[in-house]
Amino acid sequence: MKNITKLIVAGAIFLSASLSFAQNENNPWAVTIGVNAIDLYPVGEPDQGLGEYFDEFFNVDHYNLLAAPSRFEVGYYVGDGIVASGNFSINQIDQVGDTSIDDISYYALGGGLKYNINELWNSQSVFSPYLGVGGSYQWLDDEGFGTFNGTFGFDVLITENIAANVGTTYKHAFEDANPKHWQHTVGLKLLWGATDTDGDGIIDKNDKCPETPGKEEFMGCPDSDDDGIQDSQDDCPYAAGTPENNGCPDTDGDGVLDKDDKCPEVAGKAELMGCPDGDNDGVADGDDECPTVAGLAKFNGCPDTDGDGIQDSEDECPNEAGIAELNGCPRPALPPQEVQAQLNEYARTILFDTGKATIKAESAQTLADITAILNKYPEAKFSIDGHTDSVGSARYNERLSDDRALSVKTYLVENGINEFRLSSQGYGESKPVADNSTAAGRAQNRRVEINLVK
Incomplete structure (x- = not known):
């Protein structure tokens, strides 16, 4: 039974998953309860009868496992992917590599910082690997010593506030007389402290707009004009419109949205930004000085019947092409x-x-x-x-x-x-x-x- 348990622990240490999770500002507090295994063999001292670093790292026969709840950790998310944590663990040592020894009690009290690797690429994956550094103080029976620790581990979300935690820590003793060792852990992490910053009843973790009150059907994002289109997808978020117009109104029904319509209450033409053109000369009535007679844009909508570049109202010969210096009348071919x-x-x-x-x-x-x-x-x-x-x-x-x-x-x-x-x-x-x-x-x-x- 003991060996089966060790195999389960070893397999969990290097488990990979397609899910994702991270302790973050939405759930800043976490408590982890689990079991731990101590391995004193692959610590880089082959001359002492111990292995090189990582030598037989997966040999579960070297593990000293206390199957009952034997490790407790409290963590707090301080920001930027960093969690500060403290832990306490107990164990019983009866194996050093392949050598059996008389039982020695093991107690450890430690703490440190962990960094969520997903923070590097801003990932929200529920498989959440981390690296950590810190230190701890251990007691083997009555002998105590300190270590500098390096940790690798990951969390896998099980439910919204519960995650499986797997980790391994290398503990390097400050003095050569004290044993270097590995501590492998498996446990359950309980998360709490979720916040609802905007007070809309949707916690920040599930709120796509956590700082702006919104609606549940839009995952916490607002619909300011109540037209059934959330503001981020609404081209006119403060004026109720229709889905076919991306949330914008068209009051005069001329096919030009009010936001683009210079004459929003009078039906007009798209090419004139929604304004009417009664004489169909391409000049909007509001800009047309001759709105009932078709004319030219360069004369503000007034006509130039003879096409001589002088509008009729200033042309003394409006039906006969002329020149400006003769007020629109033609120049005589020969002098009288x-x-x-x-x-x-x-x-x-x-x-x-x-x-x-x-x-x-x-x-x-x-x-x-x-x-x-x-x-x-x-x-x-x-x-x-x-x-x-x-x-x-x-x-x-x-x-x-x-x-x-x-x-x-x-x-x-x-x-x-x-x-x-x-x-x-x-x-x-x-x-x-x-x-x-x-x-x-x-x-x-x-x-x-x-x-x-x-």
């Missing part, structure tokens, strides 16, 4: 006769340095006015004609008039007029418009003309 006359009136007042083709500074405004007129008729082409009086040789006058016409063309090109719209030529004294025999006539003959090329 009065504009041609205005050009030549300006051109005749262009002043040059005497006997030269350089334009005087006081003619700058005149040339700016000419440039403005030419810009109004971008499709029209013009010739710039230079003329002189009869003073001087005909050859000199022709060259001077040609240079002056070219100077005017160059100025206009440099100020933005396309050079391919302009040509220049000098006619010298060959085309007088007045009598060269008088000073007044000669003044009229010294001129520049800008004429439309037809």
Whole structure:
């Protein structure tokens, strides 16, 4: 019977399981009651007739087992996977390795810290291995000595507050005269101290939301809007909705949820974030300055009938494409006769340095006015004609008039007029418009003309 019991103990020490459990903040207190077996053989002293470390570790014939409840332990979870514990055990030694000896009583009082290995990967498994360090004081009959202890063990949950405990501890004596030894233990661990932090009637161990009051059907998690969808799965936890909308309401029934609907009480279109568009122009009525007439977004919903980029309300020719500087009306292809006359009136007042083709500074405004007129008729082409009086040789006058016409063309090109719209030529004294025999006539003959090329 004794050997059978030893086999059970040895097998339990290295049991593996697929369950999971851990003493933790939900059950901080634990009391373990069990049996213990003392083995003095595999302690690294072969010259003393004892084995190397772990030599014949599973040889249960070396075990000194006291089958009655002989070990008691109290533990408290201090946090971060660490349990502080104290223990007391008794036994009877009658075997040292293969050698039988007279019975020696064994008493031990110890304590230490244990670390739940599952804490390393934040596992909640009910198979809960641990490592421990600590110390104890032993008495063999009347002789006492201290040891430094290292422990490995595991817990396996049986019921909600009861676990099976299996462990083995190596006890290293501080003095060589005292025996090193192993103590193997098997017992039942009773857990208590479960808390209900949020006071919702579900203990923290079983509460998925332990710090927030919740409902039993949601394992302690809240449903703030009472729509039957717990807050963590509810896209609108504070506004009652429907499951098909993930807990969100759609007050106007337009298929756009209130949380995304800019007009939640008026049915509208999804592309306009739930707002209506009465004229179907793609601009929501609230942003549409012409909500009853289809228009363009860039004009805030107002139309541009002729498509010239000028909205009808600002277009003086709304049915005929035009340009902005003419308030939406088209630019004439050719300048009218009065504009041609205005050009030549300006051109005749262009002043040059005497006997030269350089334009005087006081003619700058005149040339700016000419440039403005030419810009109004971008499709029209013009010739710039230079003329002189009869003073001087005909050859000199022709060259001077040609240079002056070219100077005017160059100025206009440099100020933005396309050079391919302009040509220049000098006619010298060959085309007088007045009598060269008088000073007044000669003044009229010294001129520049800008004429439309037809």
